[in-house]
Amino acid sequence: MEKYLLHIDGERRASSTGEFFESDNPFEGRPWAQIARGNSDDVDRAVTAAHRAMTSGPWAEMTQSHRGLVLTTIADHLAQNAELLACIEVRDNGKLYSEMLGQCQYLPNWFRYYGGLADKIEGTVVPIDKPGYFAYTQKSPVGVVGIITPWNSPLLLLVWKLAPALAAGCSVVIKPSEYTSASTLEFVRLLEEAGLPAGVVNVVTGFGVEVGSPLVDHPLVRKISFTGSDATGRRIGEQASRQFKHVSLELGGKSPNIVFEDADIESAVNGAVSGIFAATGQTCIAGSRLLVQRSIHDEVVEKVVALARSARMGDPMDSQTQVGPVTTRDQFDKVLHYIDVGREDGATLALGGKAATGGDCGNGWFVEPTIYTGVNNASRLAQEEVFGPVLAVIAFDTEEEAVAIANDSRYGLGAGVWTQNMGRAFRVSAAVHSGTVWVNTYRAVSYMMPFGGFKDSGLGRENGIGAVDDYLETKSVWINTGAPVGNPFVMR
Structure with missing residues (x-):
């Protein structure tokens, strides 16, 4: 069987316990791969690497234009490897090769779209109503993002989150579904082949209690983006709220x-x-x-x-x-x-x-x-x-x-x-x-068009220009250019 390791800080690594679990081929009804079984120690290693990538090194020092160029280079490399990724998806989740190949051939468009958007992220100068002040806003990446993906379309739903997060300048730790982890590990290897610096995207495979929950709880993770069931999404939302983390939840439907x-x-x-x-x-x-x-x-x-x-x-x-x-x-x-x-x-x-x-x-x-x-x-x-x-x-x-x-x-x-x-x-x-x-159509999606739900179908929107805002913080800056600073105890 194929054997897949964790991907942390640009390296393939065994889990801290050295354990593996099996991934089944749904058509054959039997295992085809062994996947490293991560735990909270591995999550900590991955989040630490992601945080370091955001605060020092090539990714932290890149201009927005340079980040955009990296994303468009990734797009070209993914296009060249669409068949490889599609084959792994089929072995892992049993969907039709024709559908998976179409998805994998379409994935590069997200990186081109958000690569072009990366250097259009701008603050604003506010015509403030107070004389003697200059006021403006800045946009900055929210921080390390934890991405938790489902088994039905692993790479497509990953890219919906990953491309805008990278355009915003964030770094990422991915927890893929334990049922379909192999394509994500192969995908991240391709990202780094295309020039993404080590540590910017990390993958810890394993189970929800052992990997997903520690990822949501980790104090250096500032945003969680999840796709899956509404029951799991509710638990993640409640858990993340204890540390006031940003959360995006794309959940179920009965359309x-x-x-x-x-x-x-x-x-x-x-x-x-x-x-x-x-x-x-x-x-x-x-x-x-x-x-x-x-x-x-x-x-x-x-x-x-x-x-x-x-x-x-x-x-x-x-x-x-x-x-x-x-x-x-x-x-x-x-x-x-x-x-x-x-x-x-x-x-x-x-x-x-x-x-x-x-x-x-x-x-x-x-x-x-x-x-x-x-x-x-x-x-x-x-x-x-x-x-x-x-x-x-x-x-x-x-x-x-x-x-x-x-x-x-x-x-x-x-x-x-x-x-x-x-x-x-x-x-x-x-x-x-x-x-x-x-x-008069159904199931059409595009990287340009916002996607998300009402009610129990989730929070937030993916795709489109606005998706980048979910990975950004807004900072307001006030500069006194000459306004008097009076005695605070003298009211005028």
Whole structure:
């Protein structure tokens, strides 16, 4: 098996205990790599290295323009190694090679975008209302950033955080998911090959209690950026608040994909199937609730079922495969549990409903694309995040009812609206409580466009110009240019 060590201060290092844990290949259903099992001592080493990189040495002394050049150089080097990174991602998380290659080929754009932004970070001169003073603001990096990433799209979601953090001048310690650590370790090696100074980005692999919690608690870490479940995000937020740390949380979703009777049916069906069965439903923005106007309900359901039934499951490295395995054994069991919950809730099973075995599925953790109709929006299947290939179909009659159902959720990450009425498109987009609304499309993302959630879907926004501000502090400077400094005990 492959063996991966920690990455601290520019070096591959064993953990302080010398222990390893195994990483499984979801398609083969067996381990393929050994990952160093870090702990709080390793976190301290990594954070100390990151803090040193911020306060002395090449990174601390670089101009903003020079940092921007480093980021654009990284972009070119990542572009040359996209296939390598995609292959590791597939072995680790079981997603389709075609999807992972597309993601890895797109990653360089974040470094080009934020590399170009690095020397546009400016303070302001304030036309202060007090005579005899000159007042201005400065922007400075917030400090060492702890980045905690999930297993579903490890590199994409890492880059959303890392690129703006580096543009701001921060240094970083990454704790990747224990299920998918290998690609992050390879990725950081490529960053330093491209010229990123040692210690600026460090990786400590391991488990939440042993690595994640000490990272959040470390006094030299000033910001935590996390993507994952809302339950874990809540614990991180509470833990970080004890030291008043900056926190960004991108959490779960139960996104409504709303199809109105005036929609282009074929496009809406394609969008609905892509929204839930692409990435095997393992995405926080999965369109897991399909809301369909009653007048077209049966037609849409029939077409969605037919298209989903045609999906080919198998080896994610095979270009003909359309649905890959579930990434972890625990998640596989969770998805099957929620399929049982759908039956218990009284919904009607229209497709799937069990594990897929045999044929091209090998020994992998596959779940059939599953569709339930007649779902009550108050049911667990409609309210709880499954994070798998399970679609809940809900009928509605009016636009107002569709909005009410869409908003009847503790989540608010993404939503889809399918209509050819532009007035309706604007009305519903404004009314739905969601950080992103896609109209006549679904799951589009860009380094230029802010992304984040309402309600239990998290705090803060990633991507876009504003993301850099989350990694900066604002300092106000007052300079007396001639105002008298009088006796403080004489009031005038």
